[in-house]
Amino acid sequence: MPYLFLKIQCVQRPFDILNMKKLSVGIHTYKEIVYNSQSYQFTFMERVITKAPTHCKFEYMSKPLENIRIVDIGRYVAGPYCATLLGALGADVIRVERPDGGEDRFISPLSFDDSGQPGEGGLIYQTGWGKKSLSLNLSDESGREILGKLVATADIVVANLPPAALKRLGLDWETLYQSHPEVILVTQTGFGDIGPDSTKGGFDGIGQAMSGAMYLTGTPGNPAKAGAPYVDYATALMSAFATMAALMEREKTGQGQHVQTSLLNTALAVMNAHLIEQGVTGINRVGTGNRVQTSAPSDVFATSDGHILVHTVGNNLFKRWAETVGKSELVEDDRFQSDQHRGDHNDVLCDIMATWCAQRTTSEALSMLQEKGVPSGPVLSLQQALDNPQVDAMSYFTSVAVNGMEGTFAPVLGLPAQFSSLTPNAPTAPPEIGGHNAEILSELGLSEAQIEELEAQGII
Numbered sequence: 001m002p003y004l005f006l007k008i009q010c011v012q013r014p015f016d017i018l019n020m021k022k023l024s025v026g027i028h029t030y031k032e033i034v035y036n037s038q039s040y041q042f043t044f045m046e047r048v049i050t051k052a053p054t055h056c057k058f059e060y061m062s063k064p065l066e067n068i069r070i071v072d073i074g075r076y077v078a079g080p081y082c083a084t085l086l087g088a089l090g091a092d093v094i095r096v097e098r099p100d101g102g103e104d105r106f107i108s109p110l111s112f113d114d115s116g117q118p119g120e121g122g123l124i125y126q127t128g129w130g131k132k133s134l135s136l137n138l139s140d141e142s143g144r145e146i147l148g149k150l151v152a153t154a155d156i157v158v159a160n161l162p163p164a165a166l167k168r169l170g171l172d173w174e175t176l177y178q179s180h181p182e183v184i185l186v187t188q189t190g191f192g193d194i195g196p197d198s199t200k201g202g203f204d205g206i207g208q209a210m211s212g213a214m215y216l217t218g219t220p221g222n223p224a225k226a227g228a229p230y231v232d233y234a235t236a237l238m239s240a241f242a243t244m245a246a247l248m249e250r251e252k253t254g255q256g257q258h259v260q261t262s263l264l265n266t267a268l269a270v271m272n273a274h275l276i277e278q279g280v281t282g283i284n285r286v287g288t289g290n291r292v293q294t295s296a297p298s299d300v301f302a303t304s305d306g307h308i309l310v311h312t313v314g315n316n317l318f319k320r321w322a323e324t325v326g327k328s329e330l331v332e333d334d335r336f337q338s339d340q341h342r343g344d345h346n347d348v349l350c351d352i353m354a355t356w357c358a359q360r361t362t363s364e365a366l367s368m369l370q371e372k373g374v375p376s377g378p379v380l381s382l383q384q385a386l387d388n389p390q391v392d393a394m395s396y397f398t399s400v401a402v403n404g405m406e407g408t409f410a411p412v413l414g415l416p417a418q419f420s421s422l423t424p425n426a427p428t429a430p431p432e433i434g435g436h437n438a439e440i441l442s443e444l445g446l447s448e449a450q451i452e453e454l455e456a457q458g459i460i
Helices: 015-023 078-088 120-126 141-152 165-169 172-178 206-209 213-217 230-251 263-270 272-281 315-324 328-331 338-343 346-358 361-369 382-387 389-394 437-441 449-456
Strands: 005-011 027-031 034-037 037-043 045-047 057-059 069-072 092-097 129-137 156-159 184-190 259-263 298-302 307-311 374-379 397-401 409-413
Touching: 057 069, 057 298, 069 078, 078 092, 078 120, 078 129, 078 184, 078 230, 078 346, 092 141, 120 298, 120 409, 129 437, 156 230, 172 184, 184 230, 206 213, 206 230, 230 259, 230 397, 259 263, 298 346, 307 315, 315 328, 338 346, 361 374, 374 437, 437 449
Parallel strands: 005 034, 069 092, 069 156, 092 129, 156 184, 184 259
Antiparallel strands: 005 057, 027 045, 034 037, 298 307, 307 374, 397 409
16 A cells, blocks of 8 residues: 655644644555654654645655556556556556567667667657666576566556467466456556457557547548557556556555456547548548548648648637738628638638748748637657757756767657646666666575576576
């Protein structure tokens, strides 16, 4: 059971410490009271303070998930990034990978060795930070035994592996629950655990393809996949969200549960509004590329020196857009009286916008549009995205030293949320393969000699 430490400062008399026990809801530990500059150190199990004198100031002393251990047996994005997000909130995350490193460690390599072999890649810097690494050969019985001992210490197991692989490792829910009923098992699959596709593997693009997204994003005869693997990352986010809910439920019941997400489920969730429209109306929309079909003008437009995206939704924004491009009379045109009317005639409005943009630079066009409050932005290259002053102002990235590349730093994004009174853990370099073997195995009761023998046998 994790304990939440609070610093409670009383700035007004009187305040009776004993009366704290009457203040209500959820089991936590209170660490310190500062009373008239005197500190009283104590701990006791009591309910979270929800009602207290206004002269008491409460300050959290720890991260929300401190003392929560996560065993991350994931690969690629959906599982590992879920564990990374939870680690940012204070969880102790142990990444389990092969002795030669998981496949995801070398995607988008940042360097190559003299023989041309790739070094660590950009993906592991995003999905591996803040974790410890335990290298294990899980095809060996000794490796599986060690994994079992490690899982017995875990609050959460994250594993985006096929159901059959989980069964072989003893990580299926039925097996885990028998020996470890308080554990939360978080799994991500391609398509779910039942049905005709349940045994198939899946990647982000397949989720995009099977949800209708590629069909609608492309053009007739030319479906298009998004450049960013949004299904993978959204699945990780949904997994982390559901895991937090399972943790809250465990606080009430003491019982763990199996949390399941899938790439197909996530992809369908993202497309659900379009699927609702299709299911109810049978409209059978076809792809129109970047052009939005339910409002206009909403598309990518070429300027004299680049491209911008403009998204006009609602009568008020349409009026502002019309004034900006010198076409105020369009507001009274019967063809453009609602978003759907404008979407049905988007070729007319987008042609006007294209002509207007072509006569201006990106800076000029955006300045005029944004002065009127019309949502718009430049289409940036990857380097331009890194150099964006807005990104710098928000300090979204942390410069992380790249392993083995002295003086080289990677721009790594931390938890993509900001809090008024919580500071998440900041990104660090990913752990070396097996970099925490000795620490973790010693905790599990193995001697130094046993650890050396496991290494000699190639088990770690």
